Amino acid sequence: xxxxxxxxxxxPHLSRHVPGQNMAFRIPNYKSRNSLGCxxxxxxxxxHSRRSHRKSRAGCVNxxxxxxxxxEAKPHCLxxxxxxxxxxxxxxxxxxxxxxxxxxxxxxxxxxxxxxxxQASSMSLxxxxxxxxxxxxxxxxxxxxxxxxxxxxxxxxxxxEALHHFHKGPAFATESQTPLRIVMGKVVELAFETPFLMxxxxxxxxxxxxxxxxxxxxxxLAEAYHWQQTINQYSTEVSKxxxxxxxxKLYSACMxxxxxxxLQKTFNPRTSFVFTTDPTALTxxxxxxxxxxxxxxxxxxxxxxxxWTVFMESRDPSLNFEDKRPGRVGLDPDLADLCGxxxxxxIESNPCLxxxxxxxxxxxxxxxxxxxxxYNTWMGRLENPFYECxxxxxxxxxxxxxxxxxxxxxVEEWWVEMRVRSECTAICMFLEDSCDPLVLKLLEFPASCxxxxxxxxxxxxxDLD
Numbered sequence: 001x002x003x004x005x006x007x008x009x010x011x012p013h014l015s016r017h018v019p020g021q022n023m024a025f026r027i028p029n030y031k032s033r034n035s036l037g038c039x040x041x042x043x044x045x046x047x048h049s050r051r052s053h054r055k056s057r058a059g060c061v062n063x064x065x066x067x068x069x070x071x072e073a074k075p076h077c078l079x080x081x082x083x084x085x086x087x088x089x090x091x092x093x094x095x096x097x098x099x100x101x102x103x104x105x106x107x108x109x110x111x112x113x114x115x116x117x118x119q120a121s122s123m124s125l126x127x128x129x130x131x132x133x134x135x136x137x138x139x140x141x142x143x144x145x146x147x148x149x150x151x152x153x154x155x156x157x158x159x160x161e162a163l164h165h166f167h168k169g170p171a172f173a174t175e176s177q178t179p180l181r182i183v184m185g186k187v188v189e190l191a192f193e194t195p196f197l198m199x200x201x202x203x204x205x206x207x208x209x210x211x212x213x214x215x216x217x218x219x220x221l222a223e224a225y226h227w228q229q230t231i232n233q234y235s236t237e238v239s240k241x242x243x244x245x246x247x248x249k250l251y252s253a254c255m256x257x258x259x260x261x262x263l264q265k266t267f268n269p270r271t272s273f274v275f276t277t278d279p280t281a282l283t284x285x286x287x288x289x290x291x292x293x294x295x296x297x298x299x300x301x302x303x304x305x306x307x308w309t310v311f312m313e314s315r316d317p318s319l320n321f322e323d324k325r326p327g328r329v330g331l332d333p334d335l336a337d338l339c340g341x342x343x344x345x346x347i348e349s350n351p352c353l354x355x356x357x358x359x360x361x362x363x364x365x366x367x368x369x370x371x372x373x374x375y376n377t378w379m380g381r382l383e384n385p386f387y388e389c390x391x392x393x394x395x396x397x398x399x400x401x402x403x404x405x406x407x408x409x410x411v412e413e414w415w416v417e418m419r420v421r422s423e424c425t426a427i428c429m430f431l432e433d434s435c436d437p438l439v440l441k442l443l444e445f446p447a448s449c450x451x452x453x454x455x456x457x458x459x460x461x462x463d464l465d
Contacts, residue, residue, distance in 0.1 A: 171414055179310050197252055262284050262416065275430070314374070319362075331360060335359075359400060362404070367410040424449065428447045428450070
């Protein structure tokens with residue numbers, strides 16, 4: 001009915017151009033043409049302040065779609081009453097424009113997810129968000145005590161941001177890592193049909209965002225929620241049959257869980273396992289063997305995996321991690337002496353022999369981020385007898401771990417740096433009061449890598465001064 005009023009009687013409607021609620025606008029009040037004499041100049045324009053008004057922020061769906069002001073009366077606004085239409089407040093998202101913009105950005109920069117062969121082929125922009133919401137809610141069987149994912153538009157936008165951050169950001173694969181970046185794209189596609197993998201992706205990306213914005217409570221809550229769902233659902237899947245159909249899903253989630261367990265967000269050597277009797281304090285290292293367990297279970301199908309190329313490229317032909325020969329040949333003499341290795345020692349009789357042989361293979365590599373894949377393999381191959389030596393705080397095992405942590409100090413990975421520096425420093429602090437001069441000598445390498453000045457080195461500097 002409002003649109004049928006004569007134009008001569010309608011007042012100009014300018015509210016659509018108002019960018020704020022409390023701003024005064026100055027609009028020109030021109031004199032009529034008749035008031036201007038022939039050849040005379042136009043007089044100065046006169047401005048009048050326009051009365052400020054409040055925009056409709058929480059109007060009903062109908063008014064927002066028609067882009068007209070809603071009086072926000074409930075349960076039915078006056079305009080809907082007047083036109084006899086259904087008035088709906090419930091289905092209007094709080095910030096639909098932002099969510100839509102982020103989803104649009106994500107799908108435009110990730111066209112492969114909307115390809116014909118993709119699981120997301122028939123999804124429009126908002127359907128992507130709905131699919132994510134469906135995937136990321138916990139299954140009913142998990143019970144009612146677990147937290148549920150917020151369903152507002154802001155939370156949906158944050159999920160899309162995390163997915164985009166994982167797929168296109170350099171935190172998980174740089175442009176130079178072409179095979180890895182290709183596989184990461186496949187991981188995202190696979191996640192659209194695998195809830196625990198999608199949770200892992202969102203959790204990993206949110207963990208990185210937390211390192212960039214440590215004061216963000218929203219990111220911290222989202223991170224905790226998604227890691228909880230990842231671990232719960234992944235554990236259920238691993239307890240079932242492991243075969244060629246689910247191996248890629250499990251590999252991908254396992255690597256992200258391993259990364260999460262290794263991540264330490266602040267530098268604090270005093271939280272290290274060496275200063276506690278709690279055996280779970282070494283979980284960050286023990287969980288790194290999870291991928292090896294999966295690879296052993298799926299060995300016959302491994303060449304079929306989408307990760308096969310990446311796994312093969314991480315192998316160096318000059319490095320033999322299966323070198324389990326007995327004796328001291330090829331070992332550093334000081335490290336061999338510390339570990340009690342003689343010419344007759346075997347890997348069965350001494351749990352430090354094989355970790356030391358693997359460590360010797362790492363030392364010739366250039367100490368840069370480029371050696372990360374090679375260094376990383378060491379911790380995934382450690383076995384229970386060596387872990388038991390670490391838990392007993394045996395100096396021989398701690399020194400070997402400190403040497404490996406020292407090498408890892410040269411790796412610039414966001415989820416690695418704090419952990420390796422904290423643990424390496426902690427071992428140096430724990431052993432620097434040792435009465436064994438060989439222990440003190442062998443601590444100098446890891447201490448120099450993590451930037452810790454040992455007590456006997458401090459005394460040496462003071463003597464020189």
